[in-house]
Amino acid sequence: MKFKIDENLPVEAAVVLRDCGFDADTVGDESLAGVDDETLAIRVRADQRILVTLDLDFANIRAYPPDEYAGMVVLRPKTQEKPTLIAYTRRLAMILAGRDPAGELWIVGPDRLRVRRRS
Numbered sequence: 001m002k003f004k005i006d007e008n009l010p011v012e013a014a015v016v017l018r019d020c021g022f023d024a025d026t027v028g029d030e031s032l033a034g035v036d037d038e039t040l041a042i043r044v045r046a047d048q049r050i051l052v053t054l055d056l057d058f059a060n061i062r063a064y065p066p067d068e069y070a071g072m073v074v075l076r077p078k079t080q081e082k083p084t085l086i087a088y089t090r091r092l093a094m095i096l097a098g099r100d101p102a103g104e105l106w107i108v109g110p111d112r113l114r115v116r117r118r119s
Contacts, residue, residue: 001096002070004044006053007033009075010082013052013089020093025049045069050101052092054080059116061105066117071101076109 003024005014017024027033032040037057041064044051050071051058058064059074066072075088092108107114 001100002047002049004040004047004049004051006040006051006055008054009052009085009089012082012086016086016089017052017093020096022093022096041069052089054085059105059107061116064105066105067103069103071103072105073101074105074107076107078110 001022003014003017003022005011005017005024005026007027011026011028014024014026014029027035027040030043032043035043037055040051041058045068048070050073051069052073052075054075056074058072064072073092075085075092077084077088088108095108095113103117105116107116
């Protein structure tokens with residue numbers, strides 16, 4: 001699986017996923033920092049990468065239909081401190097060991113994973 005880590009997450013999130021054997025790069029790696037959501041969505045779709053973000057705009061399945069993407073993952077931690085975000089990324093990596101988010105929106109909360117598909 002290939003991932004794109006949004007700029008609102010620490011670069012260590014990409015390192016965590018790489019250490020677990022995934023292909024992960026960051027928005028900054030490709031000089032996409034500061035681009036609007038639509039431009040980022042076009043890029044991740046073209047590159048067939050799963051976007052990992054804190055941006056709730058990507059949880060809008062009408063604007064970003066999950067079946068048109070390799071997957072969308074929106075992390076919803078209680079705090080956005082770096083250790084918390086890294087812990088969420090580790091949790092995501094454990095979930096990914098048994099499941100693929102292709103064509104789905106995953107919302108990873110403190111105590112559960114919600115999966116949404118285009119209705």
